[in-house]
Each structure stands twice: as structure tokens, then as C-alpha cells.
Amino acid sequence: MIDEDGHFGERVAERYDHSTGTEFQQDVIEQTADLLAELAGGGRALELGIGTGRIALPLARRGVPVHGIDMSRAMVARIRAKPGGEGIGVSIGDFATTTVDTTEDGPFSLAYLVFNTIMNLTTQEAQVACFRNVAEHLSPGGCFVIETMVPELRKIPLGQNIVPFHTSPTGWAYTVYDTVTQDATCHYITIGEDGRGEAHTTPFRYVWPAELDLMAQLAGLRLRDRWDSWTRKPFTENSRQHVSVWEKPIS
The missing domain is CATH 3.40.50.150 (Vaccinia Virus protein VP39)
Structure with a gap:
């Protein structure tokens, strides 16, 4: 957990x-x-x-x-x-x-x-x-x-393992998939009002x-x-x- x-x-x-x-x-x-x-x-x-x-x-x-x-x-x-x-x-x-x-x-x-x-x-x-x-x-x-x-494996181009799922002027997010283990990690990048970026990740198993x-x-x-x-x-x-x-x- x-x-x-x-x-x-x-x-x-x-x-x-x-x-x-x-x-x-x-x-x-x-x-x-x-x-x-x-x-x-x-x-x-x-x-x-x-x-x-x-x-x-x-x-x-x-x-x-x-x-x-x-x-x-x-x-x-x-x-x-x-x-x-x-x-x-x-x-x-x-x-x-x-x-x-x-x-x-x-x-x-x-x-x-x-x-x-x-x-x-x-x-x-x-x-x-x-x-x-x-x-x-x-x-x-x-x-x-x-x-x-x-x-959403059908969204992954051949030879790649990344699926973006959110984009905006203040941030973006994408998932990195391992199709062998079914492990994946969501990456989130947020841009604050001061223009500085903040990143965090969340692992999961699809x-x-x-x-x-x-x-x-x-x-x-x-x-x-x-x-x-x-x-x-x-x-x-x-x-x-x-x-x-x-x-x-x-x-």
C-alpha cells in the first residue's frame, strides 16, 4: 500500500x-x-x-x-x-x-x-x-x-511507454507504463504563480x-x-x- x-x-x-x-x-x-x-x-x-x-x-x-x-x-x-x-x-x-x-x-x-x-x-x-x-x-x-x-495500453505508440493525460498552462501529467509487470507511475508537474515548477509521482498497478x-x-x-x-x-x-x-x- x-x-x-x-x-x-x-x-x-x-x-x-x-x-x-x-x-x-x-x-x-x-x-x-x-x-x-x-x-x-x-x-x-x-x-x-x-x-x-x-x-x-x-x-x-x-x-x-x-x-x-x-x-x-x-x-x-x-x-x-x-x-x-x-x-x-x-x-x-x-x-x-x-x-x-x-x-x-x-x-x-x-x-x-x-x-x-x-x-x-x-x-x-x-x-x-x-x-x-x-x-x-x-x-x-x-x-x-x-x-x-x-x-489505456492502446494509446501507447509502438516502442514507447508513456501516455500523457493532462496538459494546461499551469501543469501537465503523464503515465509511464511497464507492460510486463503491470506497474505504472503517474508523474505530475505543476507550475506555481511564481513560475517555479513542482513535481511529484504516484505509483500504481493497473x-x-x-x-x-x-x-x-x-x-x-x-x-x-x-x-x-x-x-x-x-x-x-x-x-x-x-x-x-x-x-x-x-x-
Whole structure:
């Protein structure tokens, strides 16, 4: 799991909620929270990599009790500073292995990972462990939801390994892929008002939909749905991302 100080410490936390990506648009947040609330079915939800509460807070406002797991105390501090944030319990730790005590309130009916967070686990072993950890927390019939990208390897020119994904007058970003190990690193360069540049990197491990299905099978879960997005648009060969739902069998 990525360490807090190296990748999700104070520097990232202080500007995270000011991101301009599609996932931060209010209509996308509302669609996400609506679908997750439906899948929760009146039960509790566990968010892995809860961050600053971008999804947890609107989900809680829909009446879903939410508990989170996150390694970054700096990110979690942002939840605490927001209205309703004190009502959300958070366990500090690696979401591949950290457990939440369900003795008093019972298991969760929903667990979820949004916005490519499964790839923050940078080994296949850790990703497999995450599925098994989730399965232990779910009630029979409960769902595990992952939103993540489809690896963009078709964008890589022959003989190269770099895919740029953001350019602007104040910064740019690109990903360096290793197609043998499925390791990748995102590089971000930001230009401040003083004209000085600042760079940071984030490692991840990209993972294919079929590979996720096998991880789910190893954890005793089975695929229920796969969509292109939170709108439930059908997933196709041209989809750049997917929202997948696995369920824990009732018997």
C-alpha cells in the first residue's frame, strides 16, 4: 500500500478537493452516491480509501451509515473538518488488510472503492488480499463495488511507454507504463504563480476487468453487474472505465 507521507500527505490533501476532474463534478458525485445507496439496501457501507469524504459524506446524507479505511491522516482530517464528518468512523490503515470490528453493528451490506483506488495497491498480492478482506466484512448478499480505468495500453505508440493525460498552462501529467509487470507511475508537474515548477509521482498497478473477476472468485464473490459508468451505461470494448459489482452469495 502507498505510504502516507510519500504520496497522500498534507501537500496532496490540502488541494485534493480543488481538483477539476470529472469525478469531482457535482452531478457525477450525486449519481455515484445514488447508486451506492441503492446497492447498500438499507445496510451499512464500508469505503476503502475514504480520503476526504468526497463520496462518503453525500452517501451518509442519504441515510447510509458509512465507515472508512484510509492510511492518510492528512486526508481524513479533511473529513473531520466538513459538516457531518464527525459522524463517519474511520480506521487508519492499509485497506488490503485492516479490519473493522463488526461485533456490535454487524457486517456491511456494501463495500466500495472509487476512482481507480484499487490500483493504489501496487502488487497483485495486495489486490487479492483486498478482495478477501472485503469478503470477510460483507454480509451474505452484500456487494463490493469498484470504479476503475480500463488500462489505456492502446494509446501507447509502438516502442514507447508513456501516455500523457493532462496538459494546461499551469501543469501537465503523464503515465509511464511497464507492460510486463503491470506497474505504472503517474508523474505530475505543476507550475506555481511564481513560475517555479513542482513535481511529484504516484505509483500504481493497473488491473484488467477479467483479472478483477478472478480475484473476486478467489475471495468467494461473483460478478453481478459491470457498467461503463455510474449511469449504468453498458460496458463495451470502447469503454475507458468500468463500475463493477460483485456479490457475496447468500448460500
